[in-house]
Amino acid sequence: MNELSPAEWESLCDGCGKCCLHKLEDEDSGDIHYTNVACRLLNPVTCACKDYPNRRDHVPDCVQLDAGKVDSLHWLPSTCAYRLVAAGKPLPWWHPLVSGNRDSVHQAGASVRGRCVTESRAGPLDRHIVTWPA
Numbered sequence: 153m154n155e156l157s158p159a160e161w162e163s164l165c166d167g168c169g170k171c172c173l174h175k176l177e178d179e180d181s182g183d184i185h186y187t188n189v190a191c192r193l194l195n196p197v198t199c200a201c202k203d204y205p206n207r208r209d210h211v212p213d214c215v216q217l218d219a220g221k222v223d224s225l226h227w228l229p230s231t232c233a234y235r236l237v238a239a240g241k242p243l244p245w246w247h248p249l250v251s252g253n254r255d256s257v258h259q260a261g262a263s264v265r266g267r268c269v270t271e272s273r274a275g276p277l278d279r280h281i282v283t284w285p286a
């Protein structure tokens with residue numbers, strides 16, 4: 153992954169949007185719990201960031217993913233393409249680089265499309281814990 157060009161790096165993202173869901177960390181165990189509440193910059197219909205190039209102006213703690221960080225970000229979902237490639241595992245059939253179709257991740261039900269709520273409507277995050285993104 154260290155040798156990928158910026159364009160190749162970006163194309164590896166499957167567009168699932170799972171990493172853009174809010175997560176809660178258990179203070180005692182350190183366990184991470186996903187919620188179905190999306191970052192305010194995520195378009196819940198397209199699963200795309202509304203202002204990706206300038207996202208950190210809006211959401212300063214949005215993680216800038218790079219090859220050196222993938223292994224340490226244990227909260228990345230198991231289906232995340234960066235995590236799979238880092239572990240030497242194959243990409244799933246629905247990954248756009250395999251299927252040739254940007255929508256296949258959504259058609260396969262592997263994205264957050266139709267499954268997340270916006271921050272402004274969510275209320276307390278602990279009422280939104282879900283297991284499917286992990």
Ligand code: SF4
Pocket residue numbers: 164165166167168169170171172217228229231232233234
């Ligand atoms: S979880 Fe990984 S593959 Fe999915 S949108 Fe986030 S960075 Fe891309």
Ligand code: SF4
Pocket residue numbers: 171172173191192193194195200201202203204207208211214215
């Ligand atoms: S700022 Fe954009 S890329 Fe970052 S978590 Fe929010 S929606 Fe996702």
